[in-house]
Amino acid sequence: MSQTPDPDEQLPEPTNLRFLRLLVTVLTGVMIAGLLAILAMIVIQYRTTRVPLPEIITLPDGTTATAYTQGSDWYAVVTADDEILIFDRASGEIRQRIAVESRP
Structure with missing residues (x-):
């Protein structure tokens, strides 16, 4: 007798x-x-849906933009002079200026 199982x-x-x-x-x-x-x-x-970008952003004279961000009723521009300009979306006027201090 064989120990091999039947394949069927x-x-x-x-x-x-x-x-x-x-x-x-x-x-x-x-x-x-x-x-x-x-x-x-x-x-x-x-x-x-996202808030649309403003069509025109008028920066103060001699200011160069390096970055941009926005909120629901405001947008902000970071300038090359290490300053953040926060604009009102409805009027386009500057709400606030924030000086960015560099660390030593």
Whole structure:
């Protein structure tokens, strides 16, 4: 007699292996759903309406802009002279000047 199992004979699958296969399948589904949720949140975040840029920004004479940022009712320009100029969005007038001090 031969000790080799018959290739046509179906052996029952061990319980631990069946549980592991189910666990891997469920975890794969959860990972795919999580990835899709993250991508959806990124797309939704970038589709939100943003405040439009002002058409014209009038800077004081001799001032050069190096950076720009904006809020809901204001926008700010950082100048080459290490100064931040905060403008009112509605009127275009300077609300505040902030001197940026350099550290030693």
